Amino acid sequence: MRIRTPRRLLGALAVASALALTATACGSSGGEAGDTGPKDVAAALEKGGKVTVWAWEPTLKKVAADFEKKYPKVDIQLVNAGTGDKQYTALQNALAAGSGAPDVAQVEYYALGQFTIGKSVENLAPYGATRHAKSFTPGPWNAVHQGKDIYALPMDSGPMAFFYNKKVFDKHHIKVPTTWDEYVTAARALHKADPKLFITNDTGDAGATTSLIWQAGGRPYRAEGTDVGIDFGDAGTKKYTATWQKLLDEKLVAPITSWSDAWYKGLADGSIATLSIGAWMPANFSSGVPSASGDWRVAPLPQWTKGDTASSENGGSSLAVPKAAKNKELAYAFAEYATTGAGAATRVADGAFPATRADLESQAFLDTRFDYFGGQKANRIFAESARNVGTGWTYLPYQAYANSVFNDTVGKAYVSGTKLSDGLEAWQEASVKYGDDQGFTVNK
Incomplete structure (x- = not known):
């Protein structure tokens, strides 16, 4: 948003x-x-x-x-x-x-x-x-x-989880990825099997981007009173950009905006095969994509390092x-x-x-079965994700403004040859300038 x-x-x-x-x-x-x-x-x-x-x-x-x-x-x-x-x-x-x-x-x-x-x-x-x-x-x-x-x-x-279309995965013999490297491999295999299929959609979303950077261990923001720090050059951010850039370069993500009619259609027909999003998503599946009931399942987020259990919040x-x-x-x-x-x-x-x-x-919450997800006890995955949310994340005191210029900076990576890392640098500069203009002391 x-x-x-x-x-x-x-x-x-x-x-x-x-x-x-x-x-x-x-x-x-x-x-x-x-x-x-x-x-x-x-x-x-x-x-x-x-x-x-x-x-x-x-x-x-x-x-x-x-x-x-x-x-x-x-x-x-x-x-x-x-x-x-x-x-x-x-x-x-x-x-x-x-x-x-x-x-x-x-x-x-x-x-x-x-x-x-x-x-x-x-x-x-x-x-x-x-x-x-x-x-x-x-x-x-x-x-x-x-x-x-x-x-x-x-x-x-909104602890994050990985939603995937089991029907599509089974048809094309795709294994559920447990790491983001495996996710890229799955994206390639899926698109090769059927060029109409994409591992996910993405046209540039500030919340989704920062959530994945958060999970990767990135902490680009610091805020202590009027003293603000912004640095998208940390190791966690670089993990994210290195992986996501491959998906963009190889055109493995659908150029469809989330929450649009085309997005709901993609979720319904399986052409958008996964979502990495907050645990509040099930109600939206049930109300917005009823025809795909039984096709989808839930799994933990893929990890940036094999064997980890790190998660983050989205929403x-x-x-x-x-x-x-x-x-x-x-x-x-x-x-x-x-x-x-x-x-x-x-x-x-x-x-x-x-x-x-x-x-x-609560046992009642953990034992709830989701008919939409084939009777899966999805709350167990969501609850585990909530326990594994990385600590130390901070938003800017003017995050609302920063998000409003995301598509003017990082968004260019989705419609031109701009690299994600360059887009994030431009976003950083725009956020620094705004903070300076508003009286904050902003460090990079």
């Missing part, structure tokens, strides 16, 4: 960043026993009131109804203000105007930094959020906190409380309910992929 964020608003946020990231967002950073936050939350629930929630995630509808039933004095107003970039633009406009902001907002992990940088979302530690530090899997939890400050609660996660979002929220205690109470305990279980039952350890480790 390409996120286009208004330069004026990001600039305003960046100007405030020097103080924003060196101060605690509100009150104490502790959240341990003795803090007044949790008591205030309980009092707010007893008093009641209205909470406006901006979110596009469909499972929240049932969660909101259950919350109102449990707390009859609370009225949850669930609003779809648009998905991704549309909602972020609306939210930034409301924050800049000083009115109209929701009490709770769904924010994807990669985009959270653009709101924390200007202190436009609450630090949830004083409300009691620190007690959930061990409740969530490492990837999502790492994405929502900075030191002792917690700027959102993880709503779901996922959180619930944040804007500073402009009218009832912060009630807002936190709903965010906590929706992301932990009964609320999380409800969402998982309705198809969301959990960020919570308890749900990931």
Whole structure:
């Protein structure tokens, strides 16, 4: 998904960043026993009131109804203000105007930094959020906190897995690759067997690229307050570019954009034979490609080094409380309910992929059979992937802007003779320039 964020608003946020990231967002950073936050939350629930929630995630509808039933004095107003970039633009406009902001907002992990940088979302530690530090899997939890400050609660996660069309693989005697070298070999064999078949599709996607670099051990970003580092010359990034360049040079990936009609058709007829994507994908298969039910299976991601089990995240979002929220205690109470305990279980039952350890480790979750995948217990693979997500990954505090210029830089490798490594260098330069222009200290 390409996120286009208004330069004026990001600039305003960046100007405030020097103080924003060196101060605690509100009150104490502790959240341990003795803090007044949790008591205030309980009092707010007893008093009641209205909470406006901006979110596009469909499972929240049932969660909101259950919350109102449990707390009859609370009225949850669930609003779809648009998905991704549309909602972020609306939210930034409301924050800049000083009115109209929701009490709770769904924010994807990669985009959270653009709101924390200007202190436009609450630090949830004083409300009691620190007690959930061990409740969530490492990837999502790492994405929502900075030191002792917690700027959102993880709503779901996207540990990566390898989806492949077993029917196509069996027909052409292709073995499921366990390494990326084997993946390239499979891509060649598949395309040679039938030139209409491709191992996957790719027209340039920032999220997919950074997820695979993450899995390869690359850590191109560093962010400590207003001090930012960007380096796409590390060993992990080079592993990725060396492999993916072979696929592009040999025209082994379909030039089809994900989520397009042509993409769904390719998944349905098997001409796109694999996807390396987040564990939230099964629901999209079932709803978007029903005719291929039974053809597809799930396996662990191929590895960059044989025998490894490394994984990474692709997608996922959180619930944040804007500073402009009218009832912060009630807002936190709903965010906590929706992301932990009964609320999380409800969402998982309705198809969301959990960020919570308890749900990931429950026997019922692990034993769930997916008819779409031939009765496979796919959650076991997803849960293992979640446990193996590499640590230390960081997004830029202006990742939304960086992603918006991905196709103007790296994207050229898909439509011209530009090498991926050169495209990533151009992306780095564009991201460095933008950061410098916005007042960050950016190092390469």
